[in-house]
Amino acid sequence: MIRVLVGYYSRTGTTEKMAEKVTEGVRNSDADVEVDLKEITEVDVETLPDYDAVILGSPTYYGLPAAEVKKFLDESVTHHGDLDGMVGGAFSSSSNKAGGNESTILALLEALLIHGMAVRGDPEGDHYGPVVVGEPEDGDLEQCKRYGDRLAKFTELVCG
Template sequence: MATNQHDLLIVYTSKNGRTGAMVEPIRQGMEYAGVSVSVRTVEEVQWEEMLLAKGVIIGTPVRFGDVDWQIKRLFDVTAFQDYPGPLSGKVGGAFTGGGRPGGGAELALLSMIHILLNHGMVIQGHAHSAHYGPVALRESTEEEVTTVCNAWGRHWAELVQRLGPAG
């Protein structure tokens, strides 16, 4: 059982390392903005950690233009019939690692955003870049990914600070 509360929880899975490599610059951006962050893989995250966090950020590799099955399963088994559910009002967001442009990264992000919205979570777009969430493609440079992920992490941390939702 989780014993410590963090402002933001990053939950991710990564098959080839691309999505996993995004986690650290996102976390650094969040912490730079002044929030506490916990990072868990989908295999190790506990439901209690999701309930305690003020926001849950999900990282998924692209799978046939969709969310990875382990991430999808996490939310399928935590779905509740009653509204509002226990994640309602918490901040939610998504990031992904994919292969090539047109390979389904935006579809995967939108699928993840739909899942978060169905759980009643608060979603925020980003007007300048990574509108749905950051994407690391095979051709992306490490510098590009780090810059976008770091800025996106700050963006989400600032939302948590503005909204101040209860954990």
């Protein structure tokens, strides 16, 4: 069985809704999976090596992840090299179109890549990871579920 962590920070509730849908996609995939959904401030960085995949969600502030998520990534350096071969993913929300969602996702993915984690793009929809502008619409939430499903299956392929 593979283990997946969906860790997120949400000030307004939008990123939390996205995290719930990503988690639903992971849980409902065909993969043999156990998934933990946690607010990033509740994740003990020491548990990271216990997972096969880590999916991070953050609102966008000035084109970058929230400080709470950045702090978590900074603390994850204690596991540099320990996460090699795991799967990583990211999603983001913002209040404006072209408000920095993709740069936020790429910043998260860059940190996961430095850990040696494998990431998976998507030729359809949200290529780097799901994004929401403003309040999430049904199509946005479907993208989140699809992303969770794809990453669960990818994790099972890579780590299973």
